[in-house]
Amino acid sequence: MADVWQNAMEHAVAVARRAGEVVREALHHDRKVMTKSCSVDLVTQTDQNVETLIIQSVKEKFPTHRFIGEESVAAGEACILTDRPTWIIDPIDGTTNFVHGFPFVAVSIGFAVNKEMQFGVVYSCLEDKMYTASRGHGAFCNGETLHVSQQTDVKQAMVATEFGSSRDPEVVEKIFSSLRNILCIPVHGVRGAGSAAVNMCLVASGCVEAYYETGIHIWDVAAGSLIVSEAGGVLMDVNGGDVDLMSRRIVAANSRVVAERIVMEIEAFSPPRDDTPPLAP
Numbered sequence: 001m002a003d004v005w006q007n008a009m010e011h012a013v014a015v016a017r018r019a020g021e022v023v024r025e026a027l028h029h030d031r032k033v034m035t036k037s038c039s040v041d042l043v044t045q046t047d048q049n050v051e052t053l054i055i056q057s058v059k060e061k062f063p064t065h066r067f068i069g070e071e072s073v074a075a076g077e078a079c080i081l082t083d084r085p086t087w088i089i090d091p092i093d094g095t096t097n098f099v100h101g102f103p104f105v106a107v108s109i110g111f112a113v114n115k116e117m118q119f120g121v122v123y124s125c126l127e128d129k130m131y132t133a134s135r136g137h138g139a140f141c142n143g144e145t146l147h148v149s150q151q152t153d154v155k156q157a158m159v160a161t162e163f164g165s166s167r168d169p170e171v172v173e174k175i176f177s178s179l180r181n182i183l184c185i186p187v188h189g190v191r192g193a194g195s196a197a198v199n200m201c202l203v204a205s206g207c208v209e210a211y212y213e214t215g216i217h218i219w220d221v222a223a224g225s226l227i228v229s230e231a232g233g234v235l236m237d238v239n240g241g242d243v244d245l246m247s248r249r250i251v252a253a254n255s256r257v258v259a260e261r262i263v264m265e266i267e268a269f270s271p272p273r274d275d276t277p278p279l280a281p
């Protein structure tokens, strides 16, 4: 990461911590739940408030920067990544967890320049774990260096994944078929934290050897992708090609050998890309 972005990263850590306080406080109150694309794609007023808080605070310091925010896109803003400095924000990654009080809820802030991640901050706010990474300078959790697991035998691996929010029977069938294939490699176990950002940080921490999912969005994984690669991990598409953060598909693993073995068992499908313009009314 160019030193010029050091200030921006410090600001991201500070605002993520403030956002986490808002999330923790909101857990003591009733959470009015609304839905987005379908009845299980949840959003709350807290998601919207936290996104506004982050964007306003960044705009004050960096008025020329651009934003991709989950709730701004849900409200109709375009999801476009240009070469300009861009903050990629998920105010609450793990909204369903937040709604149910399930304890993995993260504020995720990634920062890209020339379409390349420069730093990533994931604050798992109920665990009070601040994960950070900057390009070329490693990955950390609460200041401690992170490193992916050294285990390259997939049969000794723990794998993380999620079921996502599509209930389309064909999609559910593919998700279960991939899950069955991977479970029966066999791997030691399959887990899911309910937050893509936290799952990525678990790969970076060495607790799980791989995480894969189809259906995530760029704001779920932008920050986590740099945290994984700076911890020594690899990223790829579910078909084994290069990862494309707009494609809504990702495999993050401790090594190429584990990632490629997982890819062999995934039934790939392609949800509409994040950067697909909405259909005209």
Ligand code: IPD
Binding pocket: 070, 090, 092, 093, 094, 095, 096, 162, 163, 164, 165, 193, 194, 195, 196, 197, 213, 215, 216, 217, 220
């Ligand atoms: C979701 C979480 C979940 C994953 C979904 C994401 P959100 O993000 O990361 O674990 O399965 O694909 O959309 O909606 O809570 O920000």
